[in-house]
Amino acid sequence: MERVPILKIGTTLFVSIQIDLQDESVVRLQEDLADELVATGARGVIIDITAVEIVDSFIGRMLAMIGSISRLFDAETVLVGMRPAVAITLTELGLSLRGVRTALNAEKGFELLNGSA
Amino acid sequence: MDELPIRSGDDVVRVRQQVRVVAAKGGLSLVDQTKVVTAASELARNALVHGGGGTATIEVVTSAQGRSGIKVGFADEGPGIADVDLALTDGWSSGDGLGLGLSGARRLVDEFELTSKPGSGTSVVVVKWSR
Numbered sequence: 001m002e003r004v005p006i007l008k009i010g011t012t013l014f015v016s017i018q019i020d021l022q023d024e025s026v027v028r029l030q031e032d033l034a035d036e037l038v039a040t041g042a043r044g045v046i047i048d049i050t051a052v053e054i055v056d057s058f059i060g061r062m063l064a065m066i067g068s069i070s071r072l073f074d075a076e077t078v079l080v081g082m083r084p085a086v087a088i089t090l091t092e093l094g095l096s097l098r099g100v101r102t103a104l105n106a107e108k109g110f111e112l113l114n115g116s117a
Numbered sequence: 118m119d120e121l122p123i124r125s126g127d128d129v130v131r132v133r134q135q136v137r138v139v140a141a142k143g144g145l146s147l148v149d150q151t152k153v154v155t156a157a158s159e160l161a162r163n164a165l166v167h168g169g170g171g172t173a174t175i176e177v178v179t180s181a182q183g184r185s186g187i188k189v190g191f192a193d194e195g196p197g198i199a200d201v202d203l204a205l206t207d208g209w210s211s212g213d214g215l216g217l218g219l220s221g222a223r224r225l226v227d228e229f230e231l232t233s234k235p236g237s238g239t240s241v242v243v244v245k246w247s248r
Contacts, residue, residue, distance in 0.1 A: 001126070001127075020130045020133070020134065021130075022126035022127060022129060022130050023126050023129070023162065024126050025126075053137070053151065053154070054133065054151055054154050054155045054158060055155070056155050056158040056159050056162075056218075057159060057217040057218050057221055058159075058162060058218075083151075084148075085147050085148045085150075085151035085152075086151060088148055088151070088152075089148070089151045089152050089155045089225065092152065092221075092224055092225055093155065093217055093221035093224065093225060094207060094217045094220070094221050094224070095217060095221075
């Protein structure tokens with residue numbers, strides 16, 4: 001199983017998913033992020049899915065859960081870089097990703113977290 | 118026709134990758150490729166989690182009208198599904214999921230055929246045509 005690295009940039013944790021996600025990797029990411037939020041006191045999480053070719057119901061649910069977990073540590077999660085084909089497919093699948101904010105790209109995600117959007 | 122085992126999370130990723138390759142070969146658009154790969158991901162996970170593993174078969178097909186597409190079959194020898202209609206209902210889940218896997222996969226493809234009996238496993242065959 002491959003792990004997704006988590007970078008700390010200022011008060012934000014930045015995650016760029018560059019691998020073909022398998023279920024165990026997403027579950028691991030969720031746990032790693034919770035640990036990092038506690039360790040760093042970060043106020044925001046940005047998850048960049050520019051390179052992610054599909055989000056199915058399991059991966060989508062895990063991403064939404066990351067949003068809920070972050071909130072328990074007083075941090076906001078922003079999902080950035082969703083591909084158009086992924087957005088269309090997610091919607092048809094019936095997944096709304098409620099509870100997670102989105103932005104077009106990482107730059108706009110940082111702006112959103114820093115309150116300048 | 119490609120036949121791939123589904124025995125681990127890695128295998129589910131390999132099935133997705135192969136479905137993507139064959140869908141492109143079958144002339145599907147990027148959005149339609151993404152839809153069928155997502156459906157395959159749901160069904161491969163079902164075969165692994167609920168069926169205890171199984172196999173996926175992937176091939177390019179041509180319709181009577183000459184349209185090309187992709188056909189993906191999933192077979193497992195798990196406990197099977199007692200009530201297929203219920204299992205295909207949005208929001209119904211046997212576990213702690215959202216209950217969108219099976220019903221969502223059906224929405225993402227053009228043809229969907231599920232055969233299952235308690236005790237004799239589950240087979241799902243889906244087809245997505247190029248436009």
